[in-house]
Amino acid sequence: MRDLLDGPDLPEMLPARADLLLRSAARRHGDRPALVLGTRTVTYASLDAAVDRCAAVLRDRFGAGGAVIAIGADLHPDVVIAYHGALRSGNTALLVVPLLREQQLQYVLEASGARAALFGAGLHGRLHRIRHGLPALDLVAVLGEDAGEAGPVVPRLAGLLDAAAPGVVPEHPADPQDPAALHFTSGTTGMPKAVVLSHRNVTVNAVQTARAHGLEAGSVTLVHFPSYHPMHMNSALAAGATQVLVPETDPVHAMERARACRAGHIYSLPARLAQLAAHPRLPGLSLPDARMIASGGSALPPAVAEALSRHFGVPVVQGYGLAEASPLTHFDRPGEHRTGSVGRPVEGTEHRVVSLEDGTVLPTGRTGEIQVRGAQVMRGYLDPAHGPAVDADGWLATGDVGRIDEGDRLRLTDRIKDVFKCDNWLVGPSEIEALLAEDPAVADSVVLDRPDPVSGAVAYALLVLTDPASRGDAEEALTRLNARLPYYKQVRSHEVVERIPRTPNGKIPRRELRASFHAQLDGGSPMVILINEFILTAAPEEFEKVFEASSVYMREQPGFVDHTLVRSMTNPNTYINIARWQDAAAHIQVVQSEGFQDHIRQLAGVARATPQLHTVVSHVEH
Missing domain, CATH: 3.30.70.100 (Alpha-Beta Plaits)
Structure with missing residues (x-):
């Protein structure tokens, strides 16, 4: 069978259904480890068989009519089994962030119309408290080894699989454009929206990601996230790589595990990498087999990336993507990364920047809204009221602002709703905040636009100082900052505060802070x-x-x-x-x-x- 990572004809060679990525890998690499969690190893053959049993359970309960199967747990092989079992049964997979509180969880399950909830014990405890308000749920089961808060009366997925009849689940016809998965947006600019991804979206992006990251059969990836993201799951399956799962939060433990398993690709979060860069044990850590460390979820401070890259001798990189694009659209292969860039478009993807005023396409180097086009772009939103987002020519408006440099690399600036104009120049608050983060006197900051009768708006900063008693440090930090910026980006005034409020995932609630500031x-x-x-x-x-x-x-x-x-x-x-x-x-x-x-x-x-x-x-x- 031809390897999915070989050859340039990406769209033509892919299977019709996303679960067949795993089937193909199992046929080629059945005895190879697919998933490793602690002392447990799951081969590709045994993983594929477990997905068959899960598909049989779901097919028996829901048929193959596209029922939404919500899946939420910490890093665990059961998540992969449930996700691909949902796809193989002819239904729709929805990965749920296991940190959601009851109100958020209820919204996601109601908005998606979920018929089943396959959750880890912690998330199941929250589900139990709102279950009476979710009459559409027909099946609830617990993922993972520990039933915990779920109690003895709730079935475990492992028990359901053991009771399932052995054998391959009957194949069902699938058009590559049929819905495969739902993915909710982060909700940073409003309520989260459910994105509908087709089988083609999922399979294309899995192979795009594997090729962009340089994954191949035999690669070892280490996943150091609180929970699974389908991008990392599916790209490794498409390549026939081994995924080593590290659910523990300690970044030093994760790096020691990466060295022990000879991981070539390490995936982590900005907060954990920042903790690692400042850790006293960093000088004693090494990653001789690593090819790259990749950060995802939010912006990685350049100083952190540079410090870790110098220490480990490998690129510490960040790509770009969004739920509406399955998600990856930009990434530089290991060794090709440039500081300050999120990379070139991945294979089969186009990008452009358009004017914020009239939508005209802008030349290289000009700043505007980023638009992308490719086979990984979503079918649409589940709720039509959220709008199409994709125009008649297939261009997806990302809502992000940036520019394309001479090397065709994308450089991000901010969200459209956050940028402002000073003397008709676009100013991105995140760019200024990133520079403030490099100053030792500044512990945290947020930059807002302050209306100005001459320039339209100027930059205003809320600063948290490393030494709260030294108020003069703020003036000195801003003097250093402004010396690095063109006049229209310079911070004109500021306020020293005790803390910057942040959402549970670490993001700044800029819309609320900006409106509050303007109201004052x-x-x-x-x-x-x-x-x-x-x-x-x-x-x-x-x-x-x-x-x-x-x-x-x-x-x-x-x-x-x-x-x-x-x-x-x-x-x-x-x-x-x-x-x-x-x-x-x-x-x-x-x-x-x-x-x-x-x-x-x-x-x-x-x-x-x-x-x-x-x-x-x-x-x-x-």
């Missing part, structure tokens, strides 16, 4: 107003009792102003709550607290909440 400049209140709708799943008096307990807690929190709970006159099972907070930072800090999450869990037991809606309002009198 307008002379109004930077007030955050939240509107929640609750659909009762218990008696009204039971809901009101639980809600009152939650309200008592909220009234004690710093920054809380007041709230109003009203009951619908037309539907007595619907309540609306309107709450006000002094500013975005106060609201963000409280909702991330464990006490708040405890109350959310209790409310989930008596009502189903719509996704959280909030905005920042100017000119509100207290």
Whole structure:
């Protein structure tokens, strides 16, 4: 059988279904290790057989009609079995981030229409508290070795597979354009959207990624993430590579494991790589077999990449992609990386930059919105109300801003909603924040646009100092910063703060902070107003009792102003709550607290909440 990584004719040589990537690898490399977790090794042949059994279980329960199978757990072979079992059964796989809280989890399962939830024990514990509000779920099972919070009455996936009849699941006809998987966007600019990926999207991007990363049969990859991403899973399967799974958070342990297993490709997160770069044990670590360290999830500070690259003698790189493109669109092969770039388009992918004003295509070196086109671009969004995002010629508008350099490499600037203009020059806050991160006096920062009557807007910085007592350090840091920037990017004013609020995945809630800041400049209140709708799943008096307990807690929190709970006159099972907070930072800090999450869990037991809606309002009198 021809190797999927050979030859240039990428689209023509791929299987019709994404699960056949694994089938092909099992036929070519049956005895080779596919997955390694601790002392457990799963060969390609045994993995393929387990996927057959999983497909048989799902086919028996749901047929082959495209039912959504939600899968969420820490790094574990069961995730691969469940994902490809869903595909092989003729249904649709949805990977769920296992860190989701109850309200987020309920939104994802409702929006996707999930019929099954195959979750690790921790995520299952959260599912249990909202299960009554998800009547569409027909099957729930636990992944992994430890049933934990799930309890003895919930079946484990391993038990379901053991009970399944042996043999290959009957093949079903599949068009490469049929839906294969759903993937939710990160939701940084609004509510997460469900992206529909076809079998062709998944298979194309698996091979694109494997070729871009230089994977081949016999390669060893080390995955140091909290949970699986299908990009790493499927590219390794397409290549016939071995995936060594390291769910432990300690980056030193991960590097020691990488050395012991002779990993050539190491995948980790920016926060873990930053921790590694500052670790006192770094000088004693080495990776003699490594070809590259790849970072994903959010921006990797250049200083961290350079420090680790110097120490280990391998490129520390970051590509670019998005859920709507399956996800990878840009990456430089090991040895070809350039600092500050996310790479060239992967095989079979086109890119261009268009004007933010009129959409005209811009020449090399000009900054505008990034658009991409290729066989990995999604079928569309599950909810048509979210818009097409892809034009009639197949170009996907990414919502990101950047430029293409002379070497055809992409250099990112920011999100469209975050950039601003100073004297008609585009300014990206993230670029300035990256330079501030290199200054030893600055522990954290966020850059916002401050309206200016002459220039339109100028850069304004919120700074967290390494030494909070040395306020003069801020002026000196900004002097050093501005000496490195053209005039239109220079920070004109600043404020020293104790902390920068961040979301649970480490991102800055820039929209809320920006609106709050602008509201203050307008002379109004930077007030955050939240509107929640609750659909009762218990008696009204039971809901009101639980809600009152939650309200008592909220009234004690710093920054809380007041709230109003009203009951619908037309539907007595619907309540609306309107709450006000002094500013975005106060609201963000409280909702991330464990006490708040405890109350959310209790409310989930008596009502189903719509996704959280909030905005920042100017000119509100207290």
